[in-house]
Amino acid sequence: MDIRNRLKTTRRNLLGLAAGAAALAIVPFAAQAEDGVLKGKNLAYIAFGLQYEYQVTLVNRVKELAAEKGMSISVYDGKGDPSTQTTQLLDVVSKQPDIILLNPVDAKLLQGGVRKANESGIPLFMLENLPPEGEWVAYNTFDxxxxxxxxxxxxxxxxxxxxxxxxxxxxxxxxxxxxxxxxxxxxxxxxxxxxxxxxxxxxxxxxxxxxxxxxxxxxxxxxxxxxxxxxxxxxxxxxxxxxxxxxxxxxxxxxxxxxxxxxxxxxxxxxxxxxxxxxxxQNPFSMAESIVGEMENHFAGKPVAKETLIQPVMIWKENVDSPDNWGNRVN
CATH class of the missing domain: 3.40.50.2300 (Response regulator)
Structure with missing residues (x-):
């Protein structure tokens, strides 16, 4: 297969991934799971933007973990736009979910929504970008x-x-x-x-x-x-x-x-x-697993890692086929 056809094929795969993640934003997802501290919790996840393959994979892994833990989840596509996320965050706070997971495009512009979430007492978990002010339970990011x-x-x-x-x-x-x-x-x-x-x-x-x-x-x-x-x-x-x-x-x-x-x-x-x-x-699987693990720790009354940094791994032709590369783990 030549380069152009391979790129087209991979692009179709991305569109399929994004479609699956976007469907999540329309219909809240719930699944059966063993009893646990997260079972029955409602998670609202405001994503950075589903036009990016890394973000799609991150969303989908959080979805899988939510299913395993028995949570319901509603995903909001931030579309890479701070204004869209501002509206979404205020709307989410008004719905009073049990947990908010927020991955800001520009965290400085979301301080008002973060303040509303804090005032409402909803536990706020952060990915990748932190606002200059406000409180959050745990923050997980790539270094x-x-x-x-x-x-x-x-x-x-x-x-x-x-x-x-x-x-x-x-x-x-x-x-x-x-x-x-x-x-x-x-x-x-x-x-x-x-x-x-x-x-x-x-x-x-x-x-x-x-x-x-x-x-x-x-x-x-x-x-x-x-x-x-x-x-x-x-x-x-x-x-x-x-x-x-x-x-x-x-x-x-x-x-x-x-x-x-x-x-x-x-x-x-x-x-x-x-x-x-x-x-x-990067590793969206590790990021998703880490932040959901901190949600479990929080509701179980266990110590929570306030900030977690995931370290980079260089990928060259010599190790491009490694199963450790997340890009080899998605269809």
Whole structure:
């Protein structure tokens, strides 16, 4: 199967995953489970956005765990939009669920909703982004600073520690993007003085990445490598390189080394094909299992880990097929 057909197939898989997660947002889900402290609890989960494969997998794993624990769950698709999430959070608080799980797009803009949740006494659990103020029971996130540093080390290794690197950045105001930016730039400044970084503000989307990468190559075609804050934007990077006839496979003359972030099935497939060199791997399974475990601890009166950091794992062609990579565990 050629690259284009494989990418289309993987894209259809993502649409199927998203459809399953989105259906959850329409019909609350409940399942039978053994007696436990979470059985019968109503969980409202405001997700970051179901247009992202990592987030879809995270939502689906929380759904599976809710079923195992006997919880009912309603998922709200934040659509990557703080305004949508603000409305959703206020609506959720008015419905008085037993638990709120919140993954903010821009946590600073959700402080009013967080305050309402606190006033209502609903236990609030946080994923990935924290508001500057307010109370929460537990916070679970990926170590994005370490992930950014790992991305810097990977791209430096690929380009020999020198040259122009395009950084395809997520949304300004997003906690994930800000930390990945910091980790990457701090590592470059500390270890790689011969690397110059040009930051492209692509706002997490492949379309923006496509346009901005085209513009960057027009300004300076001597790009040594590309690093992106998520695998979704790498889709746009690949399409831009193809459009200007710069898409060469790893090992071929003229190949532009590319490093992504997330470890999605599509990202892993690109590594196999040679259009992407490496990926900073997250783990939505670990994140989901950890935060639901803290919900159990809270309602059982056991100690709760206030903050949990999940560490990055670098994915290269040598370990791309490992079952430890979450992208190999989803259909």
């Amino acid at each position: 994005d600073v370490a992930g950014g540093a790992a991305g810097a080390d990977a791209i430096a290794k690929l380009i020999g520690g020198k040259g122009l690197v395009l950084e395809v950045r997520g949304a300004i105001g997003s906690g994930q993007s800000e930390k990945r930016y910091k980790g990457f730039h701090d590592q470059v400044a500390a270890k790689y003085p011969d690397i110059k970084v040009e930051t492209l503000k692509a706002e997490w989307t492949a379309d923006n990445a496509h346009t901005l990468v085209l513009d960057a190559f027009t300004r300076d075609p001597n790009v040594a490598g590309i690093w992106a804050h998520n695998d979704e934007m790498i889709r746009g990077v690949v399409s831009a390189l193809r459009q200007i006839n710069r898409l060469k496979l790893a090992g071929e003359e003229g190949h532009v080394p590319t490093v992504g972030f997330d470890g999605t099935p599509l990202g892993l497939e690109r590594i196999r094909e040679g259009t992407q060199d490496a990926d900073v791997g």
